[in-house]
Amino acid sequence: MILALAGGVGGARLASGLAQALAPGELAVVVNVGDDFEHLGLSISPDLDTVMYTLAGIHNPETGWGRAAESWHFMEALAQIGGDIWFRLGDRDLAVHIERTRRLRRGDTLSAITASFCARLAIAHMVLPVSDAPVRTLVDTGAGEFSFQDYFVRQRCEPTVTGFRFEGAAEAEPSAPLMRLLETGAINGVVICPSNPWLSVAPMLAVAQLRAFIESKRVPVVAVSPIVAGGAIKGPAAKIMRELGLEASVLGVARHYGALVDAWVMDMQDAVLKPAIERGGFAVALTDTIMSAPERSLNVARETLSLMRRVEVR
Amino acid sequence: MILALAGGVGGARLASGLAQALAPGELAVVVNVGDDFEHLGLSISPDLDTVMYTLAGIHNPETGWGRAAESWHFMEALAQIGGDIWFRLGDRDLAVHIERTRRLRRGDTLSAITASFCARLAIAHMVLPVSDAPVRTLVDTGAGEFSFQDYFVRQRCEPTVTGFRFEGAAEAEPSAPLMRLLETGAINGVVICPSNPWLSVAPMLAVAQLRAFIESKRVPVVAVSPIVAGGAIKGPAAKIMRELGLEASVLGVARHYGALVDAWVMDMQDAVLKPAIERGGFAVALTDTIMSAPERSLNVARETLSLMRRVEVR
Numbered sequence: 001m002i003l004a005l006a007g008g009v010g011g012a013r014l015a016s017g018l019a020q021a022l023a024p025g026e027l028a029v030v031v032n033v034g035d036d037f038e039h040l041g042l043s044i045s046p047d048l049d050t051v052m053y054t055l056a057g058i059h060n061p062e063t064g065w066g067r068a069a070e071s072w073h074f075m076e077a078l079a080q081i082g083g084d085i086w087f088r089l090g091d092r093d094l095a096v097h098i099e100r101t102r103r104l105r106r107g108d109t110l111s112a113i114t115a116s117f118c119a120r121l122a123i124a125h126m127v128l129p130v131s132d133a134p135v136r137t138l139v140d141t142g143a144g145e146f147s148f149q150d151y152f153v154r155q156r157c158e159p160t161v162t163g164f165r166f167e168g169a170a171e172a173e174p175s176a177p178l179m180r181l182l183e184t185g186a187i188n189g190v191v192i193c194p195s196n197p198w199l200s201v202a203p204m205l206a207v208a209q210l211r212a213f214i215e216s217k218r219v220p221v222v223a224v225s226p227i228v229a230g231g232a233i234k235g236p237a238a239k240i241m242r243e244l245g246l247e248a249s250v251l252g253v254a255r256h257y258g259a260l261v262d263a264w265v266m267d268m269q270d271a272v273l274k275p276a277i278e279r280g281g282f283a284v285a286l287t288d289t290i291m292s293a294p295e296r297s298l299n300v301a302r303e304t305l306s307l308m309r310r311v312e313v314r
Numbered sequence: 315m316i317l318a319l320a321g322g323v324g325g326a327r328l329a330s331g332l333a334q335a336l337a338p339g340e341l342a343v344v345v346n347v348g349d350d351f352e353h354l355g356l357s358i359s360p361d362l363d364t365v366m367y368t369l370a371g372i373h374n375p376e377t378g379w380g381r382a383a384e385s386w387h388f389m390e391a392l393a394q395i396g397g398d399i400w401f402r403l404g405d406r407d408l409a410v411h412i413e414r415t416r417r418l419r420r421g422d423t424l425s426a427i428t429a430s431f432c433a434r435l436a437i438a439h440m441v442l443p444v445s446d447a448p449v450r451t452l453v454d455t456g457a458g459e460f461s462f463q464d465y466f467v468r469q470r471c472e473p474t475v476t477g478f479r480f481e482g483a484a485e486a487e488p489s490a491p492l493m494r495l496l497e498t499g500a501i502n503g504v505v506i507c508p509s510n511p512w513l514s515v516a517p518m519l520a521v522a523q524l525r526a527f528i529e530s531k532r533v534p535v536v537a538v539s540p541i542v543a544g545g546a547i548k549g550p551a552a553k554i555m556r557e558l559g560l561e562a563s564v565l566g567v568a569r570h571y572g573a574l575v576d577a578w579v580m581d582m583q584d585a586v587l588k589p590a591i592e593r594g595g596f597a598v599a600l601t602d603t604i605m606s607a608p609e610r611s612l613n614v615a616r617e618t619l620s621l622m623r624r625v626e627v628r
Contacts, residue, residue: 040412040413040416041355041412041415041416041419042412067391070387071385071387071405073384073385073387073404073405073406074388074405074406074408074409074412076406077381077405077406077407077408077409077410078409078412078413080409080434080435081409081410081413081430081431081434081435082413082430082431082434083409083412083413083416090387091385091387091388091391091405091408092387092388092390092391093391094388094391094405094408095388095389095391095392095394095395095397096391096395098354098355098356098388098392098397099354099392099395099396099397101355102354102355102397105355116395116396117395117396120394120395120396121394121395
């Protein structure tokens with residue numbers, strides 16, 4: 001079984017490629033919960049929803065979040081009565097927030113709720129929140145500390161980042177189904193999806209047992225670069241790297257993850273950086289990593305799994 | 315100022331007629347909260363919403379509840395993930411439930427929230443929940459006691475009614491703005507709208523200070539019959555009357571309210587019953603009480619106010 005660590009849109013796209021490439025039961029997608037927050041009294045898990053919607057084929061491919069063919073009548077009516085509309089919630093999308101909130105309140109775990117939703121949406125693979133305990137990403141900036149959604153949506157990632165804090169991560173256990181996978185030796189490899197290393201992957205690696213499992217080097221770890229040609233496909237990863245004084249390239253990301261990763265899938269546009277990555281001791285696969293269509297996601301997934309097999313036999 | 319006691323659709327229609335007939339500041343609509351309940355973690359106030367939507371002109375005239383030109387994408391998505399769909403919530407309608415729930419949780423009163431929504435919806439008259447404290451209508455039947463929505467929606471009013479209980483009513487104070495009206499002598503007359511006397515009006519009259527004000531006979535009380543030609547326009551009023559062993563007619567309703575009411579507006583279809591009502595000591599106006607269009611509601615409102623003036627000078 002392959003464990004894939006995913007955040008939002010980039011992670012969801014590779015997860016959907018892996019889901020196409022692997023048989024049911026061969027993939028577990030571990031999803032960031034650091035972006036989760038309470039809004040309008042609802043418990044919102046943006047990355048879980050993006051991964052779930054993408055695997056179910058009901059995601060909005062234009063926005064990278066929310067559902068396809070969405071309507072916005074709730075938001076219009078909310079604006080009419082003076083409600084808070086800075087965070088957009090589609091009419092169809094609301095169903096998961098309301099039902100998730102209801103079940104959390106009665107004591108269900110986030111992982112059990114997610115499994116139930118995924119079963120109803122006919123998703124054949126496991127989708128696991130990294131933890132059932134709250135982990136909250138806080139972004140330190142020149143303008144003060146922001147909660148993730150405040151930084152990401154309200155401030156539009158404009159303040160200069162100086163650091164991060166993952167509130168609750170130190171005490172957070174892996175969610176029960178993830179813990180079972182980590183303990184049973186069922187995992188044959190780990191994929192770090194091209195999600196933001198600081199905002200999406202770091203909050204997952206801040207959960208000690210998951211990090212320890214990956215650091216134990218029992219299974220190969222392959223990462224797909226979230227930076228292509230000096231920029232992120234979507235989101236603020238490259239901007240954050242520059243603000244942290246890092247090189248905004250696959251090389252900078254490889255240095256960030258260091259020995260946690262064994263091999264890198266990088267974009268052909270960055271071919272010139274391949275020797276430098278290899279000099280770092282990493283196996284490398286070059287391919288087109290821009291996952292603008294399902295068949296492209298499948299291709300990246302196949303390259304990733306093939307690279308993993310090469311690392312395994314080394 | 316006229317105080318109108320209203321439940322759902324029939325009450326909302328007369329309230330909209332009164333709103334057309336009276337200048338801003340001359341009408342306060344007191345609304346039943348006995349149907350209020352918690353569903354999917356949301357605080358739902360069906361009668362308040364029906365009155366509010368009707369006065370704002372955004373109600374659905376076909377269903378008698380919810381908003382006009384509504385979409386149902388939330389419900390479809392909720393069904394898809396296995397949520398509870400026995401109570402239908404439209405996409406636009408959801409805005410008031412979510413925003414009301416959020417404000418109630420932070421400590422706002424139901425009357426303050428309603429006033430805020432009404433202001434945003436440009437409603438010129440006061441809409442007041444009878445109480446800010448919970449009052450819950452319970453229906454006793456041969457098949458056991460049901461909560462109101464269970465009886466009304468899930469059981470479709472099928473069980474035979476034997477009685478009612480208004481949980482919380484004994485301790486419930488009138489909502490603050492209603493209490494102010496009752497205490498300041500600003501009220502010149504009371505209208506009991508053609509809402510269900512047992513399910514909609516009784517829970518309001520169960521609030522002691524409101525009942526005492528009406529019983530004090532300081533101002534004329536005019537009622538519009540909810541029963542026309544032996545049936546209710548909508549809802550189970552006539553069925554309930556028969557189950558309670560009462561005559562399902564304006565005469566049966568007049569006997570039920572007794573001396574609480576001074577005068578009756580009754581439908582022309584029931585003209586034959588006018589002498590019997592008058593023999594009971596009531597002033598009577600005969601008119602077409604079927605409020606199937608706004609101008610018909612206005613007509614009933616005018617007849618009601620005119621009858622009230624006749625009672626006043628007696």
